[in-house]
Amino acid sequence: MKTVLMALLGFFALITTGRGQSPSFGSGLHRSVEDFRNHRLTLAVDCKTATHKLRFHEFNGKPYLTVIHGGKPYQVAKDSLFGYRDCDGVEYRFASGNQHYPILNPGKAILLYKVEQPAVGKNPGYVHLFFSTTAAAPIQPLTLLAAKKAFPNNHRFHDLLDAQIQNGDLTAYDAMHHMTKLNWLLRQSQAATVSH
Structure with a gap:
């Protein structure tokens, strides 16, 4: 079964958009981290002119998704x-038990989910925040301690987090620098390290 799926993925490479990069309004699958980083989509559609359906089979726990394409x-x-990527331009990542995690800030150093x-009914809703230090790194719950542990030798980053993140909101957006405060503080800590 796995061999058949891998052969299909090879076939899907032929179906990707001709330029190697999908337009920002396209929807499709990212086969790898590199495809995600390079904005390459497999089984891609131009959402302005075509549609496809993605079925995740979440309720019956199947380890595959079905794409209705063409x-x-x-x-x-x-x-x-x-x-x-869906037709709204939202990027998602599969991880831990085939769950898909919406990525809040694609293209940044620390990805937030x-x-x-x-x-629903008597069940209260919830919001869970996660992060990964790179697109290839494991996804983990977003806490101040976890962010510090993810960069164990970057003491400048730890100090900046303690000084700047006082209300605990690690997803706060820094409008001046067009990124989350977490990513801005990481960048600042790395710049300070390089200058010394």
Whole structure:
């Protein structure tokens, strides 16, 4: 089964957009971290002129997703993909038990993820925040301590976090620098290290 899925992924490489990069309004699958970093999509569509359907099979726990592309169904193992982009331009990453995590800040050093579950009936909703130090690094819960542990030797970063993140909001956006405060502080700590 895995061999068949890998062969299909090779075939999908032929179906990707001709320029190697998808337009920002495209939707499709990212086969690898490199595809994500280079904005390459497999089974891509131009959302202005075409549609496709992604079925995640979340309720029955299947380890693959089904893509209806050009009227044909394709089944792709979730663990063989980095993630996907939807027609709203939101990027997602597959990890831990085939769950997909929305990426809040694609293209930044520290990626932030926000998983929301709305309230249903008597079950209260929730918001869980996660991060990864790179697109290839494991996803972990976002806490001040976890951010410090992710960069154990960057004491300048630890000090900046303690000084700047007083209300605990590690996802706060720094409008001046067009990135989250967490990424800005990391950049500042690395610049200070290089200058010494």
